[in-house]
Amino acid sequence: xxxxxxxxxxxxxIDDEASNLKLIDRMLRGQGYQNLILIDDSREVLVQYQxxxxxLILLDINMPHLDGYEVLSQLRALDDPLLPPVVVLTAxxxxxxxxxxxxxxxxxxxxxxxxxxxxxxxxxNLLDAHLxxxxxxxxxxxxxxxxxxxxxxxxxxxxxxxxxxxxxAEYRDEETGNHILRMxxxxxxxxxxxxxxxxxxxxxxxxxxxxxxGKIAIPDAxxxxxxxxxxxxxxxxxxxxxxxxxxxxGDDSDxxxxxxxxxxxxxxxxDGSGYPSGLAGDAIPMSGRIAALSDVFDALTSVRPYKKAWxxxxxxxxxxxxxxxxxxxxxxxVFMRELPTIIEIRNRYAE
Ligand code: C2E
Ligand code: SIN
Ligand code: SIN
Ligand code: FE
Ligand code: FE
Numbered sequence: 001x002x003x004x005x006x007x008x009x010x011x012x013x014i015d016d017e018a019s020n021l022k023l024i025d026r027m028l029r030g031q032g033y034q035n036l037i038l039i040d041d042s043r044e045v046l047v048q049y050q051x052x053x054x055x056l057i058l059l060d061i062n063m064p065h066l067d068g069y070e071v072l073s074q075l076r077a078l079d080d081p082l083l084p085p086v087v088v089l090t091a092x093x094x095x096x097x098x099x100x101x102x103x104x105x106x107x108x109x110x111x112x113x114x115x116x117x118x119x120x121x122x123x124x125n126l127l128d129a130h131l132x133x134x135x136x137x138x139x140x141x142x143x144x145x146x147x148x149x150x151x152x153x154x155x156x157x158x159x160x161x162x163x164x165x166x167x168x169a170e171y172r173d174e175e176t177g178n179h180i181l182r183m184x185x186x187x188x189x190x191x192x193x194x195x196x197x198x199x200x201x202x203x204x205x206x207x208x209x210x211x212x213x214g215k216i217a218i219p220d221a222x223x224x225x226x227x228x229x230x231x232x233x234x235x236x237x238x239x240x241x242x243x244x245x246x247x248x249x250g251d252d253s254d255x256x257x258x259x260x261x262x263x264x265x266x267x268x269x270x271d272g273s274g275y276p277s278g279l280a281g282d283a284i285p286m287s288g289r290i291a292a293l294s295d296v297f298d299a300l301t302s303v304r305p306y307k308k309a310w311x312x313x314x315x316x317x318x319x320x321x322x323x324x325x326x327x328x329x330x331x332x333x334v335f336m337r338e339l340p341t342i343i344e345i346r347n348r349y350a351e
Pocket of ligand 2: 195196197200286289
């Protein structure tokens with residue numbers, strides 16, 4: 001490692017004997033090390049560590065109050081992924097003594113009385129290794145936070161695009177964009193009640209606003225027609241499901257996949273009489289079944305260019321009658337049980 005970086009490294013020297021501190025200080029300064037922190041009371045080590053994280057620690061073992069082993073275990077308890085190497089300063093060389101220091105987390109030893117060359121070599125080698133480790137660690141965490149930032153940004157951008165697309169589709173045949181708010185919150189509520197996890201519930205909340213995105217391609221003369229459709233008009237209107245799915249193709253994010261499923265299947269019916277594919281029962285994705293129920297309830301109780309708003313009672317009657325015909329009967333059951341909350345959502349996002 002570059003000499004310059006070495007010389008700026010912070011080194012703790014911990015020894016209760018002032019003469020030892022002075023000696024090491026002189027030897028290291030003589031080699032150009034400038035950031036030495038001398039500590040003669042081992043009870044101060046932790047505080048100093050928080051103030052200025054060292055790159056290397058030289059540690060005496062036999063000290064009053066807190067001995068070197070206790071300092072080592074305090075340091076380990078910090079759980080610092082960048083804990084610097086600790087070198088034990090010792091006059092003893094019994095095997096037990098050395099093993100215990102190693103087991104406590106010491107990296108190496110320097111014998112007393114100090115040999116200048118041994119001290120300098122140990123310090124240089126251990127600092128080298130630690131500074132390299134720190135460099136790699138810093139780069140890794142910078143990378144990690146960059147990746148996370150970009151992932152979050154992408155998610156939020158996509159969400160914005162998705163919600164605005166949904167609003168754009170609804171603005172033409174509705175007074176406000178509130179239909180998609182009521183519809184999507186009802187979807188998330190039903191999903192939660194059938195046991196979807198929070199991530200999936202969040203997905204359907206954000207994917208369902210695009211169910212009618214295909215209406216963008218329907219001419220005003222048809223979409224806004226106050227009366228009933230001729231057969232050719234009806235055929236064009238029904239194309240909004242496949243057109244919507246095509247618009248949402250080509251992005252394999254979970255959000256877009258679910259949005260596409262919903263656009264494509266929100267007019268399928270449980271008994272197979274829906275469009276565009278005539279799917280029945282379990283062949284209809286659950287997300288599409290949930291969207292169908294939430295969409296029809298809200299469409300019925302809202303004003304449209306071709307119809308007045310139904311009362312909640314009339315809408316609920318139609319839904320109950322259609323359990324097992326238009327709608328998944330198990331979902332209708334959940335819908336009935338959750339009706340008070342669904343009405344609450346309706347009121348919260350009223351026109
Ligand atoms: P939408 O207005 O958002 O309605 C969504 C779904 O709610 C309808 O899907 C239907 O299942 C249900 N729904 C809405 N109003 C009524 C109603 O008065 N009676 C009954 N029984 N169900 C109702 P659907 O039928 O596949 O229609 C899809 C879209 O086609 C509708 O979306 C709407 O934009 C358009 N549409 C349907 N019928 C007419 C119509 O007679 N005139 C015009 N201008 N548009 C229509
Ligand atoms: C879930 O995992 O909670 C259900 C997901 C799904 O059906 O798409
Ligand atoms: C979906 O919910 O998007 C599809 C999962 C299923 O088939 O239920
Ligand atoms: Fe639709
Ligand atoms: Fe709708």
